[in-house]
Amino acid sequence: MNVPSYAFLAFGVLVAILINISQRSAWRRGVWLIANLACVASFTLAPLSLIPFGSFLLFGFVSIKVVEHWRNRAAFWTILVLLVGAFCWLKRYTFIPPGALLPFGYFMVGMSYVSFRIVHLIIDAYQDSLPEAIGIINYINYTLNFPSLIAGPIQLYPDYLRSQRGTVLDDAAALRAIERIIVGFFKVAIVSPLLLTLHQKTLSEAITSAAVGERAVFAALMLAVYPVYIYINFSGYMDTVIGIARFLRLELPENFNRPFVSRGFIELWGRWHMTLSNWIKTYIYSPLFIGLMHRFPKPSAQPILGVVAYFVAFFFVGVWHGQTASFIFIGVMFGLGVSVNKLYQILMLRQFGRLQYHAICERSIYKAFSRALTFSWFALSSLWFWATWPQLHQIALELGAPGAALATMLLLFGAAPALALLDAMQNWSAREARSQSPLPWSPYVRIVWYTALATLVVSATAILNAPAPHVIYKAF
Amino acid sequence: MKKNNFHRAILAALGLCTVIVVIAFQNIIIDFFFPSLPRLTTDFSPMYLARELRAYARERGAAIFFGDSVLWGYRLESNDTALALLAREGCRCRNLAFKSGNPANDYLLSRLLLESHVNPGVVVLEINQAVLNQADSEYQTVHPAIWSLAHQYLTRRERLMLTPPVAADGRWANLERIASSVSLLYAMRSDLHAMLYGDVPPPPRLRITPELFEGTYDLSPLALSNVGVHFLVETAHALHQAGVPVLAFHTPVNHALLHSYIDNVQYRSNKTFLTHELLARGASVLDLDSAFPSNAFLDETHLTPGGQNRLARILAHALHHYSVQARVNLAR
Numbered sequence: 060m061n062v063p064s065y066a067f068l069a070f071g072v073l074v075a076i077l078i079n080i081s082q083r084s085a086w087r088r089g090v091w092l093i094a095n096l097a098c099v100a101s102f103t104l105a106p107l108s109l110i111p112f113g114s115f116l117l118f119g120f121v122s123i124k125v126v127e128h129w130r131n132r133a134a135f136w137t138i139l140v141l142l143v144g145a146f147c148w149l150k151r152y153t154f155i156p157p158g159a160l161l162p163f164g165y166f167m168v169g170m171s172y173v174s175f176r177i178v179h180l181i182i183d184a185y186q187d188s189l190p191e192a193i194g195i196i197n198y199i200n201y202t203l204n205f206p207s208l209i210a211g212p213i214q215l216y217p218d219y220l221r222s223q224r225g226t227v228l229d230d231a232a233a234l235r236a237i238e239r240i241i242v243g244f245f246k247v248a249i250v251s252p253l254l255l256t257l258h259q260k261t262l263s264e265a266i267t268s269a270a271v272g273e274r275a276v277f278a279a280l281m282l283a284v285y286p287v288y289i290y291i292n293f294s295g296y297m298d299t300v301i302g303i304a305r306f307l308r309l310e311l312p313e314n315f316n317r318p319f320v321s322r323g324f325i326e327l328w329g330r331w332h333m334t335l336s337n338w339i340k341t342y343i344y345s346p347l348f349i350g351l352m353h354r355f356p357k358p359s360a361q362p363i364l365g366v367v368a369y370f371v372a373f374f375f376v377g378v379w380h381g382q383t384a385s386f387i388f389i390g391v392m393f394g395l396g397v398s399v400n401k402l403y404q405i406l407m408l409r410q411f412g413r414l415q416y417h418a419i420c421e422r423s424i425y426k427a428f429s430r431a432l433t434f435s436w437f438a439l440s441s442l443w444f445w446a447t448w449p450q451l452h453q454i455a456l457e458l459g460a461p462g463a464a465l466a467t468m469l470l471l472f473g474a475a476p477a478l479a480l481l482d483a484m485q486n487w488s489a490r491e492a493r494s495q496s497p498l499p500w501s502p503y504v505r506i507v508w509y510t511a512l513a514t515l516v517v518s519a520t521a522i523l524n525a526p527a528p529h530v531i532y533k534a535f
Numbered sequence: 536m537k538k539n540n541f542h543r544a545i546l547a548a549l550g551l552c553t554v555i556v557v558i559a560f561q562n563i564i565i566d567f568f569f570p571s572l573p574r575l576t577t578d579f580s581p582m583y584l585a586r587e588l589r590a591y592a593r594e595r596g597a598a599i600f601f602g603d604s605v606l607w608g609y610r611l612e613s614n615d616t617a618l619a620l621l622a623r624e625g626c627r628c629r630n631l632a633f634k635s636g637n638p639a640n641d642y643l644l645s646r647l648l649l650e651s652h653v654n655p656g657v658v659v660l661e662i663n664q665a666v667l668n669q670a671d672s673e674y675q676t677v678h679p680a681i682w683s684l685a686h687q688y689l690t691r692r693e694r695l696m697l698t699p700p701v702a703a704d705g706r707w708a709n710l711e712r713i714a715s716s717v718s719l720l721y722a723m724r725s726d727l728h729a730m731l732y733g734d735v736p737p738p739p740r741l742r743i744t745p746e747l748f749e750g751t752y753d754l755s756p757l758a759l760s761n762v763g764v765h766f767l768v769e770t771a772h773a774l775h776q777a778g779v780p781v782l783a784f785h786t787p788v789n790h791a792l793l794h795s796y797i798d799n800v801q802y803r804s805n806k807t808f809l810t811h812e813l814l815a816r817g818a819s820v821l822d823l824d825s826a827f828p829s830n831a832f833l834d835e836t837h838l839t840p841g842g843q844n845r846l847a848r849i850l851a852h853a854l855h856h857y858s859v860q861a862r863v864n865l866a867r
Binding site: 255502503506507510514515518521522523 | 537545549553554556558561718720721724727728745
């Protein structure tokens with residue numbers, strides 16, 4: 060079952076109807092259990108291919124019970140290492156010798172997100188900070204929660220329990236959820252394919268255009284379009300699953316908050332894939348930072364330890380995104396982005412003091428270039444998401460050093476006014492939303508707007524899913 | 536309560552009006568801006584074909600080509616086909632060849648041309664003996680788009696000869712017809728898809744050996760009872776009766792590859808039979824069957840860009856007789 064898709068939407072509607080039949084907790088847990096297992100089963104026709112994933116889940120549950128009962132430091136660390144090892148092995152990380160991997164295909168959908176949830180449960184169980192002992196049904200429902208199975212958001216268990224118990228679905232909330240689903244589909248079905256096409260076109264022009272200047276302009280566009288494409292695609296998915304989850308009486312956490320207006324790489328990760336960065340901060344950055352401070356207790360070393368902890372934590376974010384060596388490079392880029400940002404903040408504070416530094420940060424031109432620099436670094440880091448080393452080599456050859464420098468400058472100086480405009484528009488829109496001004500928020504305008512979007516989505520999917528040929532053609 | 540219901544009714548009506556306006560807007564955009572493609576896509580829609588025929592009806596004296604994957608340009612870019620080369624040289628060529636073309640499709644297309652008041656300078660028919668193979672039901676199948684526009688031109692006996700396309704009838708077909716009549720975007724979704732994302736990709740390339748083509752040619756003696764022959768001669772007859780000149784050509788075949796199957800008396804005799812039948816119905820016939828060297832082929836009949844170029848030169852020369860001008864440098 061693709062997400063988002065009409066099949067997923069229909070599945071969500073069916074589960075929502077069943078869940079809302081009764082308010083009894085046992086009924087709802089039962090419906091969730093069947094729905095979550097059915098969603099997993101929809102990805103495969105071979106039940107045997109679920110065995111590795113199922114074993115991984117079982118290992119996670121047994122581990123939680125072990126650390127809950129023994130709280131033994133050695134056992135806890137052994138379990139964590141084994142779990143991470145099993146994850147890398149099942150995800151076929153390229154540093155594992157091919158001979159050691161399972162020699163057959165198996166189900167892996169959402170394994171990364173499931174792993175985050177399991178690790179969180181094990182650590183919290185060890186620290187005795189789970190709100191209640193987790194039973195097997197709650198464990199399955201939480202780890203395999205179908206709206207967030209494939210790509211998150213990574214909701215922590217206490218929040219998951221709280222949101223399930225306290226979510227109210229009145230008319231206004233239902234309408235907002237429907238609007239959100241429509242916007243999500245619109246982003247994924249219409250805007251993101253257009254951006255991907257634009258990215259491919261600019262890539263081809265960046266390689267084939269005659270003049271260096273032209274190649275540099277297209278290369279800058281190519282760099283700029285890809286992060287926007289990922290954002291639209293991923294946030295569209297989030298809008299859809301968050302909207303659907305509301306009908307299932309579940310409030311999923313937000314994953315994006317206007318990321319491109321960030322004025323630093325650290326702020327970016329507070330606005331982009333927020334549940335992942337919160338997880339990383341809670342379970343990697345903070346323990347590492349505290350551990351380093353224990354080892355190097357000199358107060359003067361503290362800022363540098365923060366820089367190191369940031370680097371390690373966001374290096375991990377990069378590496379987590381994929382199984383190949385390219386992602387080590389992304390990890391380095393992300394790690395450098397946050398750690399240099401942190402170092403810069405420390406140096407600026409030392410140089411100017413808190414008040415003056417804040418005053419500098421509020422200057423329009425400074426804000427514009429901070430945003431542009433952040434976006435440009437993110438765009439450059441994203442190169443390794445879509446291009447292989449030979450492709451990068453070819454692009455670099457075609458551009459040459461002057462072309463590459465020009466493209467980077469164009470990206471930076473083009474992003475500054477564009478993002479300033481975006482920020483101004485988003486601020487205006489937020490002000491309008493707060494003031495509840497009559498026109499854009501009237502139900503009449505909203506019904507026209509969202510119906511138009513929904514009609515466009517249905518139209519676009521009609522083209523994208525144009526039927527297979529009726530005539531079965533032979534190999535001419 | 537009453538006020539609330541009224542409010543909801545207004546919202547529902549507004550939503551419905553929005554849907555109608557958006558669909559109407561899409562229809563206008565597609566009607567104005569959807570281009571005429573250089574060749575038919577694999578899944579061309581009835582709406583697209585009807586649009587093309589309407590466009591042909593507005594011009595006089597063009598050369599209209601019927602054929603299969605050879606003329607369509609299998610495994611080639613659309614601008615490498617013989618017809619694209621002819622068009623670049625100034626010939627007003629209209630390509631109605633498509634990947635699964637066969638005489639039954641050609642017959643229905645010719646009837647559609649005549650019914651749509653298209654006035655071509657000449658209709659060029661490609662004759663591929665492989666598609667006259669009675670054992671292969673593929674060649675008795677009509678493209679769904681052509682079937683939906685032209686099946687009424689078939690006699691009862693002719694309908695029984697053919698395999699109707701899947702899903703041509705039934706509830707879904709009715710729903711599809713309704714949706715297609717309301718929304719041009721829905722009706723032309725396969726054409727839009729092909730325009731945006733490219734046509735259905737060909738299957739992986741196999742190593743070409745003669746064994747692959749065993750059974751491709753049915754070498755039993757051809758007669759008018761053969762489904763393909765019936766529709767071929769009916770096509771020539773219908774066009775001739777309407778005063779439209781017909782130029783037919785025997786498809787170039789890779790004799791070096793297919794030597795063991797087709798270099799025999801029966802194959803030649805079938806070719807002669809077809810030539811005679813077409814001449815008897817007023818068509819002119821070009822024999823290109825063994826006119827191309829083996830390096831002009833990708834496989835048994837499909838031509839390389841060089842082969843298409845050679846075909847373009849021959850056709851340009853032949854088209855001069857029908858006042859369909861192609862520049863001399865190509866015809867030389």
